[in-house]
Amino acid sequence: MTETLRLISGREIRERSRAKSFRITFLLSLLIVVAGVVLPKVLSGSKAPLHIGVVGTITPTAQAEVEALDVVIGRQLILDPVSSMALASNELRSGQLAVVVGQDEILVKQKPDATDTSATAEVATALAAALSRIEVESRAGLTPVQATQINTAGPLPIVGLTASRDARARERYITLTGVVLLYAFESLFGVWILIGVVEEKSSRVVEILLSTVRPTQLLAGKILGIGALALAEGGSVAAAAFIAERVSGSNVLRGDDGGIVLALVGWFLLGYAFYSALFAAAGSLVGRLEEVQNASFPVTLPLLIAYISSFSSLTGNVTPLQVVLSFLPPTAAISMPMRIAAGPVPLWQVLLSIGLLIAGAVAALRFAAVVYSGAILRTGRRITWREALQTARS
Amino acid sequence: MLQLAGVTRRYGDVVALDHLDLQVPTGELFGFLGPNGAGKTTAMRTIFGITQPDAGSISWMGQPITAAERPRFGYLPEERGLYPGMKVADQLEYLGRLHGMSRADARSESMAWLDRLGLAGRAGDKLETLSLGNQQRVQLVAALVHRPELLVLDEPFSGLDPVGVETMGAVLAERAEAGVTVLFSSHQLDLVEQYCRRVAIIDRGRLVVEGAVADLTVADPPVLDIGIDIAGAETGAWAADLPGVTIGEPHDGRSRLVLGPGADAQAVLAAATHFGPVRHFSYERRRLSDVFLAAVRGAEVTA
Numbered sequence: 001m002t003e004t005l006r007l008i009s010g011r012e013i014r015e016r017s018r019a020k021s022f023r024i025t026f027l028l029s030l031l032i033v034v035a036g037v038v039l040p041k042v043l044s045g046s047k048a049p050l051h052i053g054v055v056g057t058i059t060p061t062a063q064a065e066v067e068a069l070d071v072v073i074g075r076q077l078i079l080d081p082v083s084s085m086a087l088a089s090n091e092l093r094s095g096q097l098a099v100v101v102g103q104d105e106i107l108v109k110q111k112p113d114a115t116d117t118s119a120t121a122e123v124a125t126a127l128a129a130a131l132s133r134i135e136v137e138s139r140a141g142l143t144p145v146q147a148t149q150i151n152t153a154g155p156l157p158i159v160g161l162t163a164s165r166d167a168r169a170r171e172r173y174i175t176l177t178g179v180v181l182l183y184a185f186e187s188l189f190g191v192w193i194l195i196g197v198v199e200e201k202s203s204r205v206v207e208i209l210l211s212t213v214r215p216t217q218l219l220a221g222k223i224l225g226i227g228a229l230a231l232a233e234g235g236s237v238a239a240a241a242f243i244a245e246r247v248s249g250s251n252v253l254r255g256d257d258g259g260i261v262l263a264l265v266g267w268f269l270l271g272y273a274f275y276s277a278l279f280a281a282a283g284s285l286v287g288r289l290e291e292v293q294n295a296s297f298p299v300t301l302p303l304l305i306a307y308i309s310s311f312s313s314l315t316g317n318v319t320p321l322q323v324v325l326s327f328l329p330p331t332a333a334i335s336m337p338m339r340i341a342a343g344p345v346p347l348w349q350v351l352l353s354i355g356l357l358i359a360g361a362v363a364a365l366r367f368a369a370v371v372y373s374g375a376i377l378r379t380g381r382r383i384t385w386r387e388a389l390q391t392a393r394s
Numbered sequence: 395m396l397q398l399a400g401v402t403r404r405y406g407d408v409v410a411l412d413h414l415d416l417q418v419p420t421g422e423l424f425g426f427l428g429p430n431g432a433g434k435t436t437a438m439r440t441i442f443g444i445t446q447p448d449a450g451s452i453s454w455m456g457q458p459i460t461a462a463e464r465p466r467f468g469y470l471p472e473e474r475g476l477y478p479g480m481k482v483a484d485q486l487e488y489l490g491r492l493h494g495m496s497r498a499d500a501r502s503e504s505m506a507w508l509d510r511l512g513l514a515g516r517a518g519d520k521l522e523t524l525s526l527g528n529q530q531r532v533q534l535v536a537a538l539v540h541r542p543e544l545l546v547l548d549e550p551f552s553g554l555d556p557v558g559v560e561t562m563g564a565v566l567a568e569r570a571e572a573g574v575t576v577l578f579s580s581h582q583l584d585l586v587e588q589y590c591r592r593v594a595i596i597d598r599g600r601l602v603v604e605g606a607v608a609d610l611t612v613a614d615p616p617v618l619d620i621g622i623d624i625a626g627a628e629t630g631a632w633a634a635d636l637p638g639v640t641i642g643e644p645h646d647g648r649s650r651l652v653l654g655p656g657a658d659a660q661a662v663l664a665a666a667t668h669f670g671p672v673r674h675f676s677y678e679r680r681r682l683s684d685v686f687l688a689a690v691r692g693a694e695v696t697a
Contacts, residue, residue, distance in 0.1 A: 004492065015477075200477075203476065208476070210444050212467075212493050214461070
């Protein structure tokens with residue numbers, strides 16, 4: 001029994017991973033994920049440095065302070081000595097300089113208002129504050145140590161009962177990416193199963209297989225094999241994302257997201273168990289690859305509903321429909337993780353959803369085994385779900 | 395021995411198998427005949443558990459067939475099929491292993507058969523790149539690779555060119571010679587007559603005729619075909635007094651005697667030798683197709 005399952009799933013893994021279409025989608029998903037991690041870093045790194053004109057002299061303390069600003073602004077700052085204010089004004093107008101440090105003033109091309117978040121405005125504001133502070137400190141006669149102490153005095157930490165809006169948004173972003181991947185994986189690998197079943201049925205090899213293995217073994221081997229492939233691909237994509245982050249120094253992901261990734265893998269497995277069975281059953285009903293689209297529609301529909309409805313929770317608002325969907329087995333694997341990302345969900349609700357999904361998956365597997373056994377050897381025109389069930393029962 | 399006893403299978407109102415009884419002796423090439431829709435394919439599928447009978451039993455060597463026996467059976471379904479995109483040797487190895495062989499054993503046995511059928515050079519090619527005739531050969535290997543004790547083939551000769559027919563016939567005869575029980579269905583009755591010692595004819599799911607080809611093709615009532623080297627002997631007048639014998643129309647310069655109830659072929663032979671030198675003495679043979687048509691028509695009349 002186990003040897004047979006191993007053989008069947010082994011063949012699925014070997015033959016599928018050899019297929020050109022599999023390799024292409026695999027490479028594409030690797031590429032997309034790595035690009036998603038690395039690109040923000042590359043793009044921000046390529047911003048041109050800001051030139052800051054200095055008219056007259058500037059103290060070493062002030063120069064150090066200005067140079068330290070680049071970390072805050074996220075852009076390289078270059079100090080250019082300028083001989084006169086007139087010349088500096090010209091260079092500001094022509095765009096060669098972004099900001100000019102005068103004797104008692106900071107000069108910019110256009111006076112920034114309070115909501116301006118451009119780099120120029122930030123640099124100007126920061127310079128204005130820092131230089132004035134340095135001036136005051138030196139007039140007060142503070143020693144450099146005293147000055148440093150004052151400057152590095154941080155505020156008291158503020159502890160929130162829930163994570164900040166920023167952290168929640170980031171978590172939501174990661175879960176959203178995860179949900180997109182969940183949906184893509186459930187439907188992609190579900191369709192792999194469907195095509196695999198149709199291939200065996202349309203090529204008629206299934207009759208030879210069934211002369212020595214049971215339909216349920218064939219079904220289970222296929223689901224396990226393609227599931228293992230999905231996990232391997234998902235694992236590789238996640239690993240590639242983390243490696244790309246380390247290598248490029250990007251901070252799109254952070255170390256503490258491992259838990260989210262793990263939870264998503266769990267939801268994927270549950271959803272996969274549910275859907276792979278139904279995709280296989282749908283495949284057993286049709287005799288030709290041309291009919292795959294029609295056959296898969298009733299199965300992909302609930303998946304699509306869960307996926308689309310998930311986007312509404314991006315704003316953090318969970319609709320009553322989504323609450324309902326998060327408990328229904330066909331949609332729970334996508335709707336529940338999305339709800340969790342949108343806001344706290346009571347543990348009992350999560351457990352109930354998981355329990356219902358497991359029960360649903362077991363029922364789907366049983367149902368699929370019956371339909372599959374009843375339909376897999378019936379050739380000719382496409383048969384209905386009802387006919388397959390009747391054949392299996394008789 | 396493969397035995398089907400009272401095997402019945404219904405699909406709704408349609409009775410595919412109606413208390414079918416069949417006995418296939420071990421190590422024989424057995425022909426399984428019947429018109430389209432008679433239930434041959436259904437009967438074969440029940441042997442492999444692909445179709446579950448509603449009633450009756452199927453046994454191999456006296457034991458009911460379970461999943462444990464089936465890996466020792468080989469099957470060539472009527473609708474041929476293997477994985478089109480899989481390499482020839484890979485899928486033969488896979489099928490061999492599904493039937494319980496080790497990887498190395500399955501690989502070497504596949505290669506031996508491919509070599510024998512002239513396909514050794516194509517082992518690494520995808521099946522779909524082979525010609526139809528070569529795909530049929532691979533299909534045969536798929537049924538043979540795991541050295542089955544029982545070989546069941548549904549229309550193995552259909553779609554084969556004369557060379558393919560020759561190869562198929564030779565392989566099946568050789569397997570039977572090696573002790574394998576071979577059951578196959580065919581509409582090509584001349585081939586069945588050529589290769590099989592025994593046949594069964596079914597119609598509407600029931601067994602209508604079963605027996606040795608040599609016995610079945612004897613005319614009913616039997617007709618003796620006798621040639622005696624004496625002018626005028628062909629009229630058969632010399633046999634006029636023998637009990638139960640009716641004199642038929644002479645044919646090809648020989649007399650034809652119909653043996654009715656109470657007739658004794660040995661007494662006829664004695665009378666012939668007494669009359670003159672006998673150069674020909676045989677039973678007139680019917681063709682298997684005549685036996686087939688008579689059996690199937692007879693069933694139609696009684697139905």
